[in-house]
Amino acid sequence: MILQDTEQTSSESNQTSFHQKIETRSVSRHPIKGPLTSLSTPIVASSTYLLEDTSHGANLCNSEPHLLQDTQSPYLYTRWGNPTTDVAAQAITSLEGGFGTIVTSSGMSAITSTLMGLLKTGDHAVVSSAAYGGTHELLTDILKRFGVSATFVDATNMQNYKDAIRPETRLLYGESPANPTMSLVDLQQLATLGKETNLMTIIDSTFASPYNQNPISFGIDVVIHSASKYLGGHSDIIAGSITCASELHYKQIHRTWKILGGCLSPFDSFLLIRGIKTLPIRVKQINHNAMIVASHLASHPRVIAVNYPGLPSHPQHDLAKKQMRGFGGMISFEVMHGKDGGKIFVERLKLISLAVSLGGVESLIEHAASMTHTMVDAEERRKAGISDGLLRLSVGLEDAQDLIQDLDQALA
Numbered sequence: 001m002i003l004q005d006t007e008q009t010s011s012e013s014n015q016t017s018f019h020q021k022i023e024t025r026s027v028s029r030h031p032i033k034g035p036l037t038s039l040s041t042p043i044v045a046s047s048t049y050l051l052e053d054t055s056h057g058a059n060l061c062n063s064e065p066h067l068l069q070d071t072q073s074p075y076l077y078t079r080w081g082n083p084t085t086d087v088a089a090q091a092i093t094s095l096e097g098g099f100g101t102i103v104t105s106s107g108m109s110a111i112t113s114t115l116m117g118l119l120k121t122g123d124h125a126v127v128s129s130a131a132y133g134g135t136h137e138l139l140t141d142i143l144k145r146f147g148v149s150a151t152f153v154d155a156t157n158m159q160n161y162k163d164a165i166r167p168e169t170r171l172l173y174g175e176s177p178a179n180p181t182m183s184l185v186d187l188q189q190l191a192t193l194g195k196e197t198n199l200m201t202i203i204d205s206t207f208a209s210p211y212n213q214n215p216i217s218f219g220i221d222v223v224i225h226s227a228s229k230y231l232g233g234h235s236d237i238i239a240g241s242i243t244c245a246s247e248l249h250y251k252q253i254h255r256t257w258k259i260l261g262g263c264l265s266p267f268d269s270f271l272l273i274r275g276i277k278t279l280p281i282r283v284k285q286i287n288h289n290a291m292i293v294a295s296h297l298a299s300h301p302r303v304i305a306v307n308y309p310g311l312p313s314h315p316q317h318d319l320a321k322k323q324m325r326g327f328g329g330m331i332s333f334e335v336m337h338g339k340d341g342g343k344i345f346v347e348r349l350k351l352i353s354l355a356v357s358l359g360g361v362e363s364l365i366e367h368a369a370s371m372t373h374t375m376v377d378a379e380e381r382r383k384a385g386i387s388d389g390l391l392r393l394s395v396g397l398e399d400a401q402d403l404i405q406d407l408d409q410a411l412a
Contacts (some may be wrong), residue, residue, distance in 0.1 A: 112124050
């Protein structure tokens, strides 16, 4: 990022302003010596930007950047756009492909901006029944109040999507891998169905990360991430992203996002950029660790079931090999004695932390029915394959044998 030199030097500025009162001088701007060519992306913490004249401001307010002169800043107000945030968006686009990316203040902000940007009163969506609890609540409560309806289906069978399509259906929504069942959506089939029926297709790809999967390459229209997870990677930011394959969908969602106000701060954008730089090396090791841990759990006599796409026993293992470069760090499994057994198990762990979220350098575990999916009706959870005793493990960068030792002592 390059900041150009200013016409007036700092010493000249100080001399000409010293006659002003101290109250004025204390809030005066001071120039940056340039050109400045920083290796790392600087944090541009300004909420607003100077305008050359009123026509400059009018062009920005009217969203007409094509009328700007080459020397004019494209920034008006950080809720609308920020240099640091734009770099984060560009970085994710380079990973996912497509036309462009919008970075948001959270994963739910990304989901909300996308669905509210693409749906209106009277519209209908077909959604995976294994969708994240927040997505389910948004559709069945918030958007339902505005006349948007949704049908939830088992997304492992594309015929279920087809059967649920109505004349008022506008989009098909899925998660792959799904939270927390680790079921998959056939990305190629979903994209094909969307094109055949002229419906938009959206995939929440948070569990995979761009290192393991790129839905746009299979024809999906919009890809969502909770960037708090693998993209950030250090459990220290809340962020989201929306990557669109086309300019049309980008503009539709961008307008809604801008009005809703879910912008990511420049400080969190900086941390997101830093996290993205180590995404490949982190996820590569996490993939390795998760395969070892999942294989061990699958052989343990006190574990009833293990859901991990990398295991040959996973019912969609062949599909995982087809559309994923790696199988990720997320494992769900069920221990003996149901809900009570699961609670006792997680509370006996010493190395693995009991906490929501995922995708960080440290391993985390949670009980889905009483934590992340507590807002989903029990019957709906059952239909989605989320049993009362299901546990979700996010494998981190610890040594795999240390993780296994902790799991074994808690299972003993």
